[in-house]
Amino acid sequence: MSDVSPLEAEVAKLIVRTLTLKLDPAQIQPEEPLFGDGLGLDSIDALELSLAIFQSYGHQIRSDDPDIVATFASLRSLCQSIEKHRMK
Amino acid sequence: MNRAALLGLYHADRVLAWENGRSMTYGRFLSDVEALADQLPEKPTVINLADDRYRFLVGFAAALVRGQTTLLPPSRAPGALAQIAREYGNSYCLVDGTQHVDPLPSYQIPKGTGSPTDTAKVPQIPIDHPAIVAFTSGSTGSPHPHFKTWGSLVAVARSTGVRLGIKTSDQMTVVATVPHQHMYGLEASIMLPMQHGMAFHTGRPLFPEDVRSALAEVPSPRMLVTTPLHIRACVTTRSRLPPVECIVSATAPLASSLAKEAETLFQTRVYEVYGFTEAGSLATRRTVAEDTWQVLDGITLHQESAGCSLRAPYFREPVFFPDLVSLQGPHRFVLHGRGTDLVNIGGHRGSLRDLSQKLNEIEGVQDGVFFLPDETGTAVTRLIAFVVAPDKAAEHIVSALRTVIDPVFLPRPLYLVPHLPRNETGKLTREALRELLHGLQNKERHGT
Numbered sequence: 001m002s003d004v005s006p007l008e009a010e011v012a013k014l015i016v017r018t019l020t021l022k023l024d025p026a027q028i029q030p031e032e033p034l035f036g037d038g039l040g041l042d043s044i045d046a047l048e049l050s051l052a053i054f055q056s057y058g059h060q061i062r063s064d065d066p067d068i069v070a071t072f073a074s075l076r077s078l079c080q081s082i083e084k085h086r087m088k
Numbered sequence: 089m090n091r092a093a094l095l096g097l098y099h100a101d102r103v104l105a106w107e108n109g110r111s112m113t114y115g116r117f118l119s120d121v122e123a124l125a126d127q128l129p130e131k132p133t134v135i136n137l138a139d140d141r142y143r144f145l146v147g148f149a150a151a152l153v154r155g156q157t158t159l160l161p162p163s164r165a166p167g168a169l170a171q172i173a174r175e176y177g178n179s180y181c182l183v184d185g186t187q188h189v190d191p192l193p194s195y196q197i198p199k200g201t202g203s204p205t206d207t208a209k210v211p212q213i214p215i216d217h218p219a220i221v222a223f224t225s226g227s228t229g230s231p232h233p234h235f236k237t238w239g240s241l242v243a244v245a246r247s248t249g250v251r252l253g254i255k256t257s258d259q260m261t262v263v264a265t266v267p268h269q270h271m272y273g274l275e276a277s278i279m280l281p282m283q284h285g286m287a288f289h290t291g292r293p294l295f296p297e298d299v300r301s302a303l304a305e306v307p308s309p310r311m312l313v314t315t316p317l318h319i320r321a322c323v324t325t326r327s328r329l330p331p332v333e334c335i336v337s338a339t340a341p342l343a344s345s346l347a348k349e350a351e352t353l354f355q356t357r358v359y360e361v362y363g364f365t366e367a368g369s370l371a372t373r374r375t376v377a378e379d380t381w382q383v384l385d386g387i388t389l390h391q392e393s394a395g396c397s398l399r400a401p402y403f404r405e406p407v408f409f410p411d412l413v414s415l416q417g418p419h420r421f422v423l424h425g426r427g428t429d430l431v432n433i434g435g436h437r438g439s440l441r442d443l444s445q446k447l448n449e450i451e452g453v454q455d456g457v458f459f460l461p462d463e464t465g466t467a468v469t470r471l472i473a474f475v476v477a478p479d480k481a482a483e484h485i486v487s488a489l490r491t492v493i494d495p496v497f498l499p500r501p502l503y504l505v506p507h508l509p510r511n512e513t514g515k516l517t518r519e520a521l522r523e524l525l526h527g528l529q530n531k532e533r534h535g536t
Contacts (some may be wrong), residue, residue, distance in 0.1 A: 021500065021501065052323050060295070063294055064301065
């Protein structure tokens with residue numbers, strides 16, 4: 001898929017592996033909602049995913065970040081947040 | 089009639105709740121409760137959906153004052169709430185936002201307009217009043233209610249506080265990552281503070297940074313009420329938590345290696361609390377120091393022909409363990425593992441039988457079963473479902489499930505299979521399902 005950035009492809013794999021989703025990472029649409037109606041992830045997933053992101057990129061997600069809702073909105077926005085805050 | 093006070097100790101000026109660095113005192117709390125109690129409708133039961141811990145407590149206390157019973161729905165899934173609303177049709181909802189359960193009337197819990205009164209009297213609640221109803225999954229598919237008397241909630245809160253060494257003079261503050269609408273959260277983040285003159289943080293932090301800042305917002309000494317998952321998150325991120333007097337963990341087994349890391353890293357004591365809906369919190373252990381669990385004062389253990397049971401002055405009859413335990417005298421036991429039917433995923437309890445039944449009620453599903461795979465110890469173990477549904481897509485079945493079960497129980501993944509490995513008597517053994525899973529996983533690995 002040409003409209004998926006390398007980081008997006010990498011994080012999609014991380015999501016599928018961390019949350020044991022039965023899904024081809026390429027099936028995650030970059031703009032699709034991750035939580036609720038989209039992939040249907042919940043707060044336990046958010047916590048697991050935040051840990052995996054911390055371990056891979058050194059970025060710590062927090063709820064009182066004004067961008068928190070945007071961060072988890074989609075794969076694309078999550079990657080933008082990682083790009084902005086990553087330490088490794 | 090015997091009564092027990094709403095509060096274990098009352099000083100009007102003492103802080104009960106912290107919200108964004110602002111404090112709410114016990115005095116203001118009592119006037120908020122009094123004001124709300126006057127406005128509540130004349131109904132026997134209430135579903136309290138407030139997300140804010142302080143407002144939840146004001147609603148809970150006002151209901152107690154009015155002699156009403158608070159229902160704790162097993163989940164927030166719309167289907168689960170609708171079922172409770174159908175079965176307890178003469179209920180109303182207490183909310184602090186836009187929550188709503190059709191067709192029940194909703195009442196807002198005000199944001200606290202009451203001004204503290206020095207002359208406020210602490211309400212005395214009859215000990216045999218059914219304060220709450222907690223639900224477990226019943227074998228018939230409808231949730232099975234468990235009535236908890238006010239006296240039993242108070243007894244558990246008092247004995248838990250004694251066990252944890254809490255003194256009312258400490259004025260400890262609880263920060264909790266668990267929801268107050270579940271038994272453990274209600275006991276540890278609402279009842280425990282109320283009965284020991286403690287305070288709590290009104291929020292519910294999720295990420296390690298949230299936990300750190302919530303702890304930083306409240307004064308020392310602090311207690312963190314949480315789960316193994318949150319502890320692992322804080323340890324993994326090497327979170328710089330402010331000094332924490334003790335951490336209390338429940339809902340899933342805590343590895344002693346993780347407890348040890350947390351004790352060292354955060355210079356604290358880590359306790360586990362064990363309980364289940366039918367009995368409430370019933371035993372504790374200091375995870376790094378002991379393998380056995382010690383029951384709370386007032387509870388005794390008994391070996392009976394039907395299994396191991398618990399007795400306490402506040403149980404009407406002996407309560408049996410749903411999990412596998414062996415007794416070491418009347419006050420200590422070893423926990424060997426979960427029962428085969430009850431599962432606990434991230435603090436939400438469910439019955440595999442009940443979940444499977446809901447799965448089989450979905451149109452197009454010919455046969456189906458939920459399965460808890462062996463724990464790997466790395467992440468929260470999620471349920472798996474095997475389903476026979478020739479004309480349906482897995483996504484279709486998952487979205488149908490989403491309307492009737494708590495999202496934490498949604499299968500990860502759901503496998504469509506031609507048939508289930510039932511034995512000659514029609515039974516599905518754990519062994520057969522484990523083999524089926526291995527086969528499917530091998531297939532996936534080899535890409536066939």
